[in-house]
Amino acid sequence: MIKTEERLAIEELIYRSCLALDAKDFKGFLDLCDTDFRYTITTHSPEIRRDMVWLDHDRKGMETLFTNLPRHNSDHSPLTRHATVYTVNSSENEASVISALQVFRTQLDGGATELFAVGRLHDTVKLPAIKLARRVVKLETRLLGYGYHIPF
Amino acid sequence: MSKTAAQWNATPKFPTSHFVDSRIYTDEAIFSEEKEKLFKPAWFIACHESELPGAYDYRLATHPAGVPLIVIRGDDSKVRAFYNICPHRGNTILYDPSGNAKRLTCIFHQWAFDSRGNCLEISRAEQGYQDRFKKEDAALREVRCEVAFGGFVWVNVTDDAPGLREFVGGAMDILEPFMQQPMEVFHFHKARVHTNFKLWHDTNSEFYHDFLHYFNRITGMMQPGYYERKYTPFPNGHATVGSMQIQYDKYEGSKERAVGWPGMARGGWYMVDLFPGMTYNLRTSVLRIDTSVPLGPNEVLIEFRGLGLKSDTPEERAQRVFDHNMIWGPFGRNLHEDLLGVTGQGRAMRRGTDSRYVIQGREENSTIHDEVGMRHYYAEWSKRMGRRAHAPY
Numbered sequence: 001m002i003k004t005e006e007r008l009a010i011e012e013l014i015y016r017s018c019l020a021l022d023a024k025d026f027k028g029f030l031d032l033c034d035t036d037f038r039y040t041i042t043t044h045s046p047e048i049r050r051d052m053v054w055l056d057h058d059r060k061g062m063e064t065l066f067t068n069l070p071r072h073n074s075d076h077s078p079l080t081r082h083a084t085v086y087t088v089n090s091s092e093n094e095a096s097v098i099s100a101l102q103v104f105r106t107q108l109d110g111g112a113t114e115l116f117a118v119g120r121l122h123d124t125v126k127l128p129a130i131k132l133a134r135r136v137v138k139l140e141t142r143l144l145g146y147g148y149h150i151p152f
Numbered sequence: 153m154s155k156t157a158a159q160w161n162a163t164p165k166f167p168t169s170h171f172v173d174s175r176i177y178t179d180e181a182i183f184s185e186e187k188e189k190l191f192k193p194a195w196f197i198a199c200h201e202s203e204l205p206g207a208y209d210y211r212l213a214t215h216p217a218g219v220p221l222i223v224i225r226g227d228d229s230k231v232r233a234f235y236n237i238c239p240h241r242g243n244t245i246l247y248d249p250s251g252n253a254k255r256l257t258c259i260f261h262q263w264a265f266d267s268r269g270n271c272l273e274i275s276r277a278e279q280g281y282q283d284r285f286k287k288e289d290a291a292l293r294e295v296r297c298e299v300a301f302g303g304f305v306w307v308n309v310t311d312d313a314p315g316l317r318e319f320v321g322g323a324m325d326i327l328e329p330f331m332q333q334p335m336e337v338f339h340f341h342k343a344r345v346h347t348n349f350k351l352w353h354d355t356n357s358e359f360y361h362d363f364l365h366y367f368n369r370i371t372g373m374m375q376p377g378y379y380e381r382k383y384t385p386f387p388n389g390h391a392t393v394g395s396m397q398i399q400y401d402k403y404e405g406s407k408e409r410a411v412g413w414p415g416m417a418r419g420g421w422y423m424v425d426l427f428p429g430m431t432y433n434l435r436t437s438v439l440r441i442d443t444s445v446p447l448g449p450n451e452v453l454i455e456f457r458g459l460g461l462k463s464d465t466p467e468e469r470a471q472r473v474f475d476h477n478m479i480w481g482p483f484g485r486n487l488h489e490d491l492l493g494v495t496g497q498g499r500a501m502r503r504g505t506d507s508r509y510v511i512q513g514r515e516e517n518s519t520i521h522d523e524v525g526m527r528h529y530y531a532e533w534s535k536r537m538g539r540r541a542h543a544p545y
Contacts (some may be wrong), residue, residue: 041483047211047249048340053473055483064405071366073489103245142341146491147482 002090009130011085014099017132018056020083021150026066033059036133040152043139055151074149080104081152083121090127097123101137103152115152117141160320161508169527170513172541177348178503182544183449189536190428191216193313197430197443198223200457201303202336204231208267211250212236216429216445219309221295222246222256226267231299233307234269234292243326260527268297269294302331322536323390323424327432335439338473339458341482345491347498349429349446352454355490356423356431356442357391360514367403367485375399381520389427391525391533395420398436406478411437411471425525438476450498
């Protein structure tokens with residue numbers, strides 16, 4: 001059984017990761033991650049009946065991605081990530097965490113907010129360091145309009 | 153010096169083949185005509201054969217002219233296409249976008265059909281229709297269907313339209329040598345964006361917009377051979393773009409592609425734009441296919457497929473997926489930029505904005521920044537529509 005303090009610390013890690021990405025504080029996000037961190041976005045296509053990977057990077061790849069993004073033309077509408085931690089299952093060295101994720105996008109002009117995507121975060125948290133070792137974003141939403149450059 | 157209203161509305165100082173009236177992207181009447189005159193007679197890629205690997209596997213598709221289709225592999229392995237419309241009360245027959253169905257049964261009154269379009273069962277037929285209407289009278293509407301050009305399933309909803317080979321002509325010759333091995337779809341997603349379908353095709357038909365892409369500027373534009381890539385126009389509005397060697401290692405975080413494509417030189421890149429709204433894009437390790445389904449003058453649903461080889465090892469496939477996602481995935485560097493670009497055009501050209509003309513005037517001996525690809529497209533558009541793209545009214 002996970003201790004309450006440990007669960008709270010894990011939940012705070014998940015929420016802080018959302019806050020950091022919302023703020024485009026990429027260094028802050030990576031500070032929450034283990035040196036062996038890996039990030040993946042997956043989804044399932046009922047059309048072609050296949051699981052798909054839409055993004056997959058190790059920590060170095062994420063660092064490079066964040067470095068390159070300012071050189072690209074991107075949608076600047078801010079995203080707001082809303083996570084709710086559903087389950088935390090821990091062993092001696094790590095915890096498996098499943099959270100619901102909703103991503104909202106707010107237009108810069110006028111401030112209209114729309115639901116952009118829903119999915120789940122499947123995180124592996126390294127213990128006792130409380131660092132993100134693995135994040136798999138399992139998206140339900142696949143229709144993303146013109147898309148986005150910053151990972152969810 | 154900025155322009156007055158009169159100057160803004162003045163006819164561009166180019167030959168009439170080198171600009172179009174931007175109302176062709178916004179006019180409802182023109183859009184309705186396009187569905188009839190461009191899309192209905194055209195061949196369209198509904199899916200790939202790898203999406204229908206076994207008997208009775210089916211895939212739904214929406215034809216750009218608006219017709220809902222079922223594409224199904226029959227008990228004889230032949231791929232056929234039918235309207236996804238029950239001949240009884242016009243209901244949708246199949247709802248899920250793909251699956252396996254030995255019987256195509258309409259949920260409404262349980263009329264059932266086989267994979268060859270024959271009606272198998274009419275519920276309580278004799279009691280209701282006596283001998284006035286029988287199963288033989290209730291077959292599905294079949295549309296022409298061929299598997300070709302890399303294993304894609306092509307459909308045509310017009311029975312007397314020219315055949316597929318005649319429609320495509322020599323436009324696929326440039327790619328045929330690279331499509332001799334069975335391929336497989338590993339990526340599929342749709343993007344619904346507020347722009348005209350032609351503007352997406354335009355973006356696939358001109359490389360001058362490489363200025364939009366940091367990735368392409370670094371790996372392509374600044375590399376030897378870039379300005380030698382050539383456009384070749386083909387009958388029926390199609391065009392191809394010749395190859396160069398992309399220098400992937402020039403982009404930080406990228407590297408020379410570890411996996412190539414059989415028969416293609418390392419780092420190669422060929423494109424085929426097919427009128428009125430499809431593109432084959434073979435770039436080094438991945439074949440990308442775009443198919444546009446126009447939803448309105450200022451709205452289009454684009455389907456994106458990524459393909460590798462059916463013979464891929466898990467490692468090769470993973471590399472192709474990575475290569476695809478880096479530039480063409482929904483979070484990729486280039487696709488987002490392209491879709492932003494055409495959405496911006498849709499915003500600037502929507503009705504009432506006083507957008508007047510789109511200039512396609514670059515002439516560079518048909519090389520990569522020449523806008524001949526778009527000019528060729530609009531020459532065909534004008535011919536088929538019976539309207540001049542530069543002066544459509």
